[in-house]
Amino acid sequence: MAGLPVVEIDKVSFGYDAARPVLQGVSLRVEPGSVVGIMGQSGCGKTTLLRLIAGWLKAGAGATRVLGESVGELDSEGLFALRRKMGMLFQFGALFTDMTVFDNVAFQMREHTDLPPELISDLVMMKLEAVGLRGAAQMMPAELSGGMARRVALARAVALDPRLMLYDEPFTGLDPISLGVIARLIRTLNDSLGQSSIVVSHDVEECFGIVDYVYFVSAGQIVAQGTPAELRGSAASFVQQFVRGEADGPIPFHYPAPGYQADLDGEETQSSSLATAQACHG
């Protein structure tokens, strides 16, 4: 197994509708045991990329191989078998609102294993302890703050010790303390369980702190890649722009739109110009 990449994406293109491609010719690899960061600004297609890896969406072109399987060619059974070896942390947590925190974390153990209840209970408490929420085991998701919910979701995602972890924005909405803890936890889990991980984030500092390798995505393409050290030293302007957080640079801050002046003056786009005006005041 060692040596073969866990995830191998080769020149993948994808668009939700034909008119507007989201990803164009993206290639990336995740080596076994490594933590790979995918960075890019909001709406550049990071979540879409994770969905392709999880077999949620099928790429229009290119090859997606995950854990030795060609994702695009699997039937639903094969996909389920593959997903049992994967864990995913959703951008918004996606906890089951009709179950307690405990039951949420226990969910996969109960669905996929025949472990006795006492053992499940022990395992769940271990996972919750790791994210610092053992005391919240009997709470309902509605009673948790956003950051707590994210941590529970993390505990749930790693419940069955998956071989590949996909983290969608694990850091947003966390206070600095939890943020540091979660970042280290992602790294520790990865190393102690022999996992491989993909971390999608736009938080440069936290991400650079834990990943081995980073891909920068912009306008649906990989525009830069390398180890954090290489990228910090990179002279490429978009990397500098992203690392320093500037609006001006090669990465456009605006979603593609017709000319601003045209929208403000235009008669046919009444509602959109109103919205723009409100946005300016807001």
Added chain:
Amino acid sequence: MAERTVLARLRTVLAGLLQGFERLGHGASAKIWRLGYAARFFAYLLLHSGTAFRRFGLTIREIYFTGVLSMTIILVSGLFVGMVLGLQGYDTLQRYGSSEALGVLVALSLVRELGPVVAGLLFASRAGSAITAEIGLMKATEQIAAMEMMAVDPIARVVAPRFWAGVISMPLLAALFSAMGIFGGYLVGVQLIGVDEGAFWSQMQASVDWREDVMNGVVKSVVFGVAVTWIAVFEGYDAPPTAEGVSGATTRTVVFSSLAILALDFVLTALMFTGGNAK
């Protein structure tokens, strides 16, 4: 000049007409496509119902939410409908001097028609809407997606237990409704108005047929249960994952399942009770 304006106007009217037709055709084909999707969904649901029975606890839990929590409204409505039947039935029957037949009238109306239909309508608005909203919100908050990501089939795990819980609850609720209604008719007819108690019950026992009346009522309520819960789970599962999407789906559940109950009731009544006479 004038000619040209007329021509231009004609052209816009024609274009509008064409567009209208196009939209009509598009709307119709979208509706038919959705119907086919609902049918496939139903077939898939039936094929993947194993979990709902193997782990019957899941279904029991949903029976609590759909059935047990609907009981209050069913019992109260049943009582009132029965009491009204008692009043109206007595008023009509005593004109023909046959007020002892009140028990028969109340029981037959309830068991054959009002029990399944009114309980079904109440069930659609109380439990059906709740099922749609719950599944729709689970979809909107990515819970369904998370479940698929954990290699658990949401149709088997979430949809099927709710479906079977509805199918099991509905006949029981209709029976409760009828029983409560008969009690309401008894209260008004015997206790309030003073119809002979012995005649009330004995005539009812003599005239209500187990197979013809009771079983047909049960069949109706099972069919309504299937229709309402199918519509409810499908609308929830197919709802656009937004607030408006879920609220629209909830409304559609109540409207469609009420219409389905009334239409199916006509069809079933025609099959069950006219067939008997023709024999």
